[in-house]
Amino acid sequence: MSVEGSTKAVVTALGANLGIAVTKFVAYLLTSSSSMLAESIHSVADSSNQALLLIGGKRAARSATPEHPFGYGRERYIYAFIVSIVLFSAGGLFALYEGWHKISDPHPITSWHWVPIAVLLVAIVLESMALRTAVKESNAVRGSAGWVQFIRRSKSPELPVILLEDTGALAGLLFALAGVGLTLATGDGIWDGLGTAAIGVLLVVIAFVLATEVKSLLIGESAGPEQISAIERAIVAGDDVPSVIHMRTLHLGPDELLVAAKIAIDVADDAYQVAAAINGAEDRIRQAVPIARLIYLEPDILRRP
Known part of the structure:
Protein backbone atom coordinates (compact mmCIF):
# COMPACT_ATOMS: atom_id res chain seq x y z
CA MET A 1 0.00 0.00 0.00
CA GLY A 220 -3.61 -9.27 14.19
CA GLU A 221 -4.03 -10.49 10.62
CA SER A 222 -1.79 -12.74 8.58
CA ALA A 223 -0.31 -11.87 5.21
CA GLY A 224 -2.53 -12.26 2.17
CA PRO A 225 -2.68 -15.58 0.29
CA GLU A 226 -0.47 -14.26 -2.51
CA GLN A 227 2.22 -13.14 -0.08
CA ILE A 228 2.09 -16.41 1.87
CA SER A 229 2.55 -18.39 -1.35
CA ALA A 230 5.41 -16.10 -2.42
CA ILE A 231 7.18 -16.60 0.93
CA GLU A 232 6.79 -20.38 0.80
CA ARG A 233 8.16 -20.48 -2.75
CA ALA A 234 11.08 -18.25 -1.77
CA ILE A 235 12.03 -20.49 1.18
CA VAL A 236 12.32 -23.63 -0.96
CA ALA A 237 13.70 -21.87 -4.05
CA GLY A 238 17.27 -22.85 -3.14
CA ASP A 239 18.76 -26.30 -2.78
CA ASP A 240 19.43 -25.74 0.92
CA VAL A 241 15.83 -25.98 2.23
CA PRO A 242 13.82 -29.02 1.06
CA SER A 243 10.45 -27.97 2.49
CA VAL A 244 8.48 -25.78 4.91
CA ILE A 245 7.08 -27.72 7.86
CA HIS A 246 4.77 -24.92 9.01
CA MET A 247 4.68 -21.14 8.92
CA ARG A 248 2.92 -18.22 10.60
CA THR A 249 2.78 -14.58 9.45
CA LEU A 250 1.54 -11.47 11.25
CA HIS A 251 1.15 -7.86 10.18
CA LEU A 252 2.86 -5.60 12.73
CA GLY A 253 1.65 -2.69 10.65
CA PRO A 254 0.45 -2.13 7.08
CA ASP A 255 4.01 -2.15 5.73
CA GLU A 256 5.72 -4.50 8.17
CA LEU A 257 5.31 -8.26 8.25
CA LEU A 258 6.59 -10.80 10.76
CA VAL A 259 7.39 -14.26 9.37
CA ALA A 260 7.99 -17.26 11.63
CA ALA A 261 8.53 -20.70 10.09
CA LYS A 262 9.91 -24.11 10.87
CA ILE A 263 11.96 -25.30 7.91
CA ALA A 264 13.25 -28.77 7.12
CA ILE A 265 17.00 -29.45 6.84
CA ASP A 266 18.85 -32.60 5.93
CA VAL A 267 20.11 -34.73 8.81
CA ALA A 268 23.58 -34.72 7.24
CA ASP A 269 23.91 -30.89 7.34
CA ASP A 270 26.41 -29.44 9.80
CA ALA A 271 25.97 -26.19 11.76
CA TYR A 272 27.59 -24.10 9.02
CA GLN A 273 25.28 -25.52 6.36
CA VAL A 274 22.20 -24.97 8.55
CA ALA A 275 23.17 -21.33 9.20
CA ALA A 276 23.84 -20.78 5.50
CA ALA A 277 20.46 -22.31 4.62
CA ILE A 278 18.65 -20.01 7.05
CA ASN A 279 20.47 -16.91 5.81
CA GLY A 280 19.79 -17.81 2.20
CA ALA A 281 16.09 -18.39 2.88
CA GLU A 282 15.80 -15.04 4.70
CA ASP A 283 17.39 -13.21 1.77
CA ARG A 284 15.01 -14.86 -0.69
CA ILE A 285 11.98 -14.01 1.48
CA ARG A 286 12.95 -10.33 1.65
CA GLN A 287 13.42 -10.20 -2.12
CA ALA A 288 10.07 -11.85 -2.76
CA VAL A 289 8.09 -9.88 -0.12
CA PRO A 290 9.93 -6.65 0.81
CA ILE A 291 7.59 -5.86 3.73
CA ALA A 292 8.79 -9.03 5.50
CA ARG A 293 10.99 -7.12 7.92
CA LEU A 294 11.20 -9.57 10.83
CA ILE A 295 11.96 -13.20 9.94
CA TYR A 296 12.46 -16.05 12.40
CA LEU A 297 13.31 -19.45 10.88
CA GLU A 298 13.66 -22.55 13.04
CA PRO A 299 15.45 -25.56 11.48
CA ASP A 300 14.19 -29.07 12.07
CA ILE A 301 15.35 -32.47 10.87
CA LEU A 302 13.78 -33.63 7.63
CA ARG A 303 12.28 -37.04 8.31
CA ARG A 304 12.34 -38.98 5.11
CA PRO A 305 9.74 -41.76 4.60
Whole structure:
Protein backbone atom coordinates (compact mmCIF):
# COMPACT_ATOMS: atom_id res chain seq x y z
CA MET A 1 0.00 0.00 0.00
CA SER A 2 1.42 3.34 -1.01
CA VAL A 3 1.86 5.59 2.03
CA GLU A 4 2.05 8.59 -0.30
CA GLY A 5 -1.23 7.63 -1.96
CA SER A 6 -2.95 7.16 1.39
CA THR A 7 -1.68 10.52 2.65
CA LYS A 8 -2.78 12.30 -0.52
CA ALA A 9 -6.30 10.90 -0.22
CA VAL A 10 -6.48 11.87 3.48
CA VAL A 11 -5.19 15.43 2.90
CA THR A 12 -7.58 15.95 -0.03
CA ALA A 13 -10.53 14.78 2.04
CA LEU A 14 -9.45 16.93 5.01
CA GLY A 15 -9.25 20.10 2.91
CA ALA A 16 -12.64 19.46 1.33
CA ASN A 17 -14.36 18.69 4.64
CA LEU A 18 -12.99 21.74 6.46
CA GLY A 19 -14.36 24.07 3.78
CA ILE A 20 -17.65 22.20 3.58
CA ALA A 21 -18.12 22.20 7.38
CA VAL A 22 -17.85 25.98 7.61
CA THR A 23 -20.24 26.51 4.70
CA LYS A 24 -22.81 24.07 6.07
CA PHE A 25 -22.75 25.66 9.51
CA VAL A 26 -23.31 29.13 8.05
CA ALA A 27 -26.26 27.71 6.11
CA TYR A 28 -27.65 26.21 9.32
CA LEU A 29 -27.39 29.56 11.12
CA LEU A 30 -29.33 31.22 8.30
CA THR A 31 -32.05 28.58 7.92
CA SER A 32 -32.19 26.52 11.17
CA SER A 33 -32.36 23.37 9.04
CA SER A 34 -31.65 20.25 11.10
CA SER A 35 -30.27 18.51 8.01
CA MET A 36 -27.74 21.30 7.61
CA LEU A 37 -26.78 21.05 11.30
CA ALA A 38 -26.38 17.26 11.05
CA GLU A 39 -24.27 17.65 7.92
CA SER A 40 -22.15 20.33 9.65
CA ILE A 41 -21.39 17.97 12.52
CA HIS A 42 -20.79 15.18 10.00
CA SER A 43 -18.16 17.28 8.20
CA VAL A 44 -16.53 18.30 11.50
CA ALA A 45 -16.36 14.63 12.52
CA ASP A 46 -14.88 13.68 9.14
CA SER A 47 -12.29 16.46 9.40
CA SER A 48 -11.33 15.26 12.89
CA ASN A 49 -11.08 11.72 11.59
CA GLN A 50 -8.74 12.68 8.77
CA ALA A 51 -6.55 14.62 11.20
CA LEU A 52 -6.43 11.51 13.40
CA LEU A 53 -5.36 9.36 10.44
CA LEU A 54 -2.52 11.76 9.66
CA ILE A 55 -1.41 11.73 13.31
CA GLY A 56 -1.56 7.93 13.38
CA GLY A 57 0.57 7.69 10.24
CA LYS A 58 3.19 10.02 11.69
CA ARG A 59 3.35 8.22 15.03
CA ALA A 60 3.55 4.81 13.35
CA ALA A 61 6.73 5.87 11.56
CA ARG A 62 8.71 6.02 14.82
CA SER A 63 11.61 3.62 15.20
CA ALA A 64 11.45 0.56 17.44
CA THR A 65 12.53 0.97 21.06
CA PRO A 66 13.53 -1.53 23.79
CA GLU A 67 10.04 -1.13 25.25
CA HIS A 68 8.40 -1.62 21.84
CA PRO A 69 10.85 -3.85 19.96
CA PHE A 70 8.45 -4.50 17.08
CA GLY A 71 7.94 -0.79 16.42
CA TYR A 72 4.80 1.34 16.31
CA GLY A 73 3.20 0.25 13.04
CA ARG A 74 -0.08 -0.66 14.71
CA GLU A 75 -0.64 2.94 15.76
CA ARG A 76 -2.24 3.39 12.34
CA TYR A 77 -4.80 0.74 13.30
CA ILE A 78 -5.44 2.30 16.70
CA TYR A 79 -6.13 5.73 15.25
CA ALA A 80 -8.34 4.23 12.55
CA PHE A 81 -10.37 2.51 15.28
CA ILE A 82 -10.71 5.83 17.11
CA VAL A 83 -12.01 7.27 13.83
CA SER A 84 -14.85 4.74 13.80
CA ILE A 85 -15.78 5.71 17.38
CA VAL A 86 -15.74 9.43 16.56
CA LEU A 87 -17.87 8.85 13.45
CA PHE A 88 -20.37 6.82 15.51
CA SER A 89 -20.64 9.18 18.48
CA ALA A 90 -20.07 12.66 17.09
CA GLY A 91 -21.67 12.05 13.70
CA GLY A 92 -24.21 9.25 13.80
CA LEU A 93 -25.70 9.59 17.28
CA PHE A 94 -25.93 13.38 17.06
CA ALA A 95 -27.71 13.18 13.70
CA LEU A 96 -30.17 10.61 15.08
CA TYR A 97 -30.91 12.84 18.07
CA GLU A 98 -31.33 15.92 15.91
CA GLY A 99 -33.58 14.02 13.50
CA TRP A 100 -35.78 12.79 16.34
CA HIS A 101 -35.98 16.34 17.74
CA LYS A 102 -37.01 17.79 14.37
CA ILE A 103 -39.58 15.05 13.70
CA SER A 104 -41.08 15.66 17.17
CA ASP A 105 -41.30 19.39 16.54
CA PRO A 106 -41.24 20.00 12.77
CA HIS A 107 -41.05 23.51 11.40
CA PRO A 108 -40.50 24.71 7.84
CA ILE A 109 -37.55 26.64 6.48
CA THR A 110 -38.85 30.19 6.40
CA SER A 111 -35.85 32.24 5.28
CA TRP A 112 -32.90 32.06 2.92
CA HIS A 113 -34.61 29.23 1.02
CA TRP A 114 -31.93 28.97 -1.65
CA VAL A 115 -28.98 28.80 0.75
CA PRO A 116 -29.17 25.14 1.84
CA ILE A 117 -29.80 23.93 -1.70
CA ALA A 118 -26.82 25.92 -3.04
CA VAL A 119 -24.56 24.78 -0.20
CA LEU A 120 -25.53 21.13 -0.63
CA LEU A 121 -24.95 21.23 -4.39
CA VAL A 122 -21.50 22.78 -3.93
CA ALA A 123 -20.71 20.24 -1.19
CA ILE A 124 -21.74 17.38 -3.48
CA VAL A 125 -19.27 18.62 -6.10
CA LEU A 126 -16.44 18.93 -3.55
CA GLU A 127 -17.15 15.56 -1.96
CA SER A 128 -17.27 13.96 -5.40
CA MET A 129 -13.80 15.35 -6.12
CA ALA A 130 -12.47 14.02 -2.81
CA LEU A 131 -14.04 10.61 -3.47
CA ARG A 132 -12.55 10.60 -6.96
CA THR A 133 -9.06 11.07 -5.47
CA ALA A 134 -9.65 8.23 -2.98
CA VAL A 135 -10.88 5.94 -5.77
CA LYS A 136 -7.90 6.82 -7.96
CA GLU A 137 -5.37 6.11 -5.19
CA SER A 138 -7.18 2.89 -4.26
CA ASN A 139 -7.23 1.68 -7.87
CA ALA A 140 -3.45 1.99 -7.91
CA VAL A 141 -3.10 -0.66 -5.19
CA ARG A 142 -6.22 -2.84 -5.12
CA GLY A 143 -5.37 -4.81 -8.27
CA SER A 144 -8.15 -7.15 -9.37
CA ALA A 145 -9.91 -7.14 -5.99
CA GLY A 146 -13.47 -5.85 -5.86
CA TRP A 147 -14.32 -2.86 -3.67
CA VAL A 148 -15.82 -4.92 -0.85
CA GLN A 149 -12.86 -7.30 -0.95
CA PHE A 150 -10.42 -4.37 -0.97
CA ILE A 151 -12.02 -2.78 2.10
CA ARG A 152 -12.14 -6.10 3.96
CA ARG A 153 -8.63 -7.32 3.09
CA SER A 154 -6.59 -4.12 2.97
CA LYS A 155 -3.88 -4.05 5.64
CA SER A 156 -3.54 -0.28 5.35
CA PRO A 157 -6.52 1.42 7.03
CA GLU A 158 -6.38 4.92 5.55
CA LEU A 159 -7.76 4.34 2.05
CA PRO A 160 -10.66 2.07 3.13
CA VAL A 161 -11.58 4.58 5.85
CA ILE A 162 -11.50 7.51 3.42
CA LEU A 163 -13.46 5.53 0.81
CA LEU A 164 -16.21 4.73 3.30
CA GLU A 165 -16.23 8.24 4.77
CA ASP A 166 -16.40 9.97 1.38
CA THR A 167 -19.04 7.57 0.09
CA GLY A 168 -21.06 8.10 3.27
CA ALA A 169 -20.60 11.87 3.03
CA LEU A 170 -21.87 11.90 -0.54
CA ALA A 171 -24.87 9.74 0.35
CA GLY A 172 -25.54 11.93 3.40
CA LEU A 173 -25.56 15.03 1.24
CA LEU A 174 -28.14 13.41 -1.04
CA PHE A 175 -30.30 12.58 1.99
CA ALA A 176 -29.97 16.16 3.20
CA LEU A 177 -30.81 17.52 -0.26
CA ALA A 178 -33.91 15.33 -0.39
CA GLY A 179 -34.99 16.37 3.11
CA VAL A 180 -34.44 20.09 2.54
CA GLY A 181 -35.95 19.99 -0.96
CA LEU A 182 -39.13 18.25 0.21
CA THR A 183 -39.40 20.62 3.18
CA LEU A 184 -39.21 23.62 0.85
CA ALA A 185 -41.66 22.05 -1.62
CA THR A 186 -44.28 21.00 0.95
CA GLY A 187 -43.68 23.43 3.81
CA ASP A 188 -43.58 20.44 6.17
CA GLY A 189 -40.45 20.33 8.34
CA ILE A 190 -40.84 16.63 9.06
CA TRP A 191 -39.00 15.89 5.79
CA ASP A 192 -36.00 17.79 7.11
CA GLY A 193 -36.10 15.62 10.23
CA LEU A 194 -36.39 12.41 8.21
CA GLY A 195 -33.40 13.43 6.08
CA THR A 196 -31.42 14.07 9.25
CA ALA A 197 -32.38 10.69 10.72
CA ALA A 198 -31.35 8.96 7.48
CA ILE A 199 -27.93 10.62 7.77
CA GLY A 200 -27.62 9.33 11.34
CA VAL A 201 -28.48 5.74 10.38
CA LEU A 202 -26.00 5.90 7.50
CA LEU A 203 -23.17 7.11 9.74
CA VAL A 204 -23.86 4.49 12.41
CA VAL A 205 -23.75 1.71 9.79
CA ILE A 206 -20.47 3.00 8.31
CA ALA A 207 -18.96 3.37 11.79
CA PHE A 208 -19.92 -0.23 12.61
CA VAL A 209 -18.33 -1.54 9.41
CA LEU A 210 -15.15 0.45 10.06
CA ALA A 211 -14.92 -0.69 13.68
CA THR A 212 -15.37 -4.34 12.67
CA GLU A 213 -12.69 -4.26 9.98
CA VAL A 214 -10.14 -2.29 12.00
CA LYS A 215 -10.72 -4.49 15.06
CA SER A 216 -9.58 -7.46 12.98
CA LEU A 217 -6.38 -5.60 12.11
CA LEU A 218 -5.80 -4.69 15.75
CA ILE A 219 -6.15 -8.32 16.84
CA GLY A 220 -3.61 -9.27 14.19
CA GLU A 221 -4.03 -10.49 10.62
CA SER A 222 -1.79 -12.74 8.58
CA ALA A 223 -0.31 -11.87 5.21
CA GLY A 224 -2.53 -12.26 2.17
CA PRO A 225 -2.68 -15.58 0.29
CA GLU A 226 -0.47 -14.26 -2.51
CA GLN A 227 2.22 -13.14 -0.08
CA ILE A 228 2.09 -16.41 1.87
CA SER A 229 2.55 -18.39 -1.35
CA ALA A 230 5.41 -16.10 -2.42
CA ILE A 231 7.18 -16.60 0.93
CA GLU A 232 6.79 -20.38 0.80
CA ARG A 233 8.16 -20.48 -2.75
CA ALA A 234 11.08 -18.25 -1.77
CA ILE A 235 12.03 -20.49 1.18
CA VAL A 236 12.32 -23.63 -0.96
CA ALA A 237 13.70 -21.87 -4.05
CA GLY A 238 17.27 -22.85 -3.14
CA ASP A 239 18.76 -26.30 -2.78
CA ASP A 240 19.43 -25.74 0.92
CA VAL A 241 15.83 -25.98 2.23
CA PRO A 242 13.82 -29.02 1.06
CA SER A 243 10.45 -27.97 2.49
CA VAL A 244 8.48 -25.78 4.91
CA ILE A 245 7.08 -27.72 7.86
CA HIS A 246 4.77 -24.92 9.01
CA MET A 247 4.68 -21.14 8.92
CA ARG A 248 2.92 -18.22 10.60
CA THR A 249 2.78 -14.58 9.45
CA LEU A 250 1.54 -11.47 11.25
CA HIS A 251 1.15 -7.86 10.18
CA LEU A 252 2.86 -5.60 12.73
CA GLY A 253 1.65 -2.69 10.65
CA PRO A 254 0.45 -2.13 7.08
CA ASP A 255 4.01 -2.15 5.73
CA GLU A 256 5.72 -4.50 8.17
CA LEU A 257 5.31 -8.26 8.25
CA LEU A 258 6.59 -10.80 10.76
CA VAL A 259 7.39 -14.26 9.37
CA ALA A 260 7.99 -17.26 11.63
CA ALA A 261 8.53 -20.70 10.09
CA LYS A 262 9.91 -24.11 10.87
CA ILE A 263 11.96 -25.30 7.91
CA ALA A 264 13.25 -28.77 7.12
CA ILE A 265 17.00 -29.45 6.84
CA ASP A 266 18.85 -32.60 5.93
CA VAL A 267 20.11 -34.73 8.81
CA ALA A 268 23.58 -34.72 7.24
CA ASP A 269 23.91 -30.89 7.34
CA ASP A 270 26.41 -29.44 9.80
CA ALA A 271 25.97 -26.19 11.76
CA TYR A 272 27.59 -24.10 9.02
CA GLN A 273 25.28 -25.52 6.36
CA VAL A 274 22.20 -24.97 8.55
CA ALA A 275 23.17 -21.33 9.20
CA ALA A 276 23.84 -20.78 5.50
CA ALA A 277 20.46 -22.31 4.62
CA ILE A 278 18.65 -20.01 7.05
CA ASN A 279 20.47 -16.91 5.81
CA GLY A 280 19.79 -17.81 2.20
CA ALA A 281 16.09 -18.39 2.88
CA GLU A 282 15.80 -15.04 4.70
CA ASP A 283 17.39 -13.21 1.77
CA ARG A 284 15.01 -14.86 -0.69
CA ILE A 285 11.98 -14.01 1.48
CA ARG A 286 12.95 -10.33 1.65
CA GLN A 287 13.42 -10.20 -2.12
CA ALA A 288 10.07 -11.85 -2.76
CA VAL A 289 8.09 -9.88 -0.12
CA PRO A 290 9.93 -6.65 0.81
CA ILE A 291 7.59 -5.86 3.73
CA ALA A 292 8.79 -9.03 5.50
CA ARG A 293 10.99 -7.12 7.92
CA LEU A 294 11.20 -9.57 10.83
CA ILE A 295 11.96 -13.20 9.94
CA TYR A 296 12.46 -16.05 12.40
CA LEU A 297 13.31 -19.45 10.88
CA GLU A 298 13.66 -22.55 13.04
CA PRO A 299 15.45 -25.56 11.48
CA ASP A 300 14.19 -29.07 12.07
CA ILE A 301 15.35 -32.47 10.87
CA LEU A 302 13.78 -33.63 7.63
CA ARG A 303 12.28 -37.04 8.31
CA ARG A 304 12.34 -38.98 5.11
CA PRO A 305 9.74 -41.76 4.60
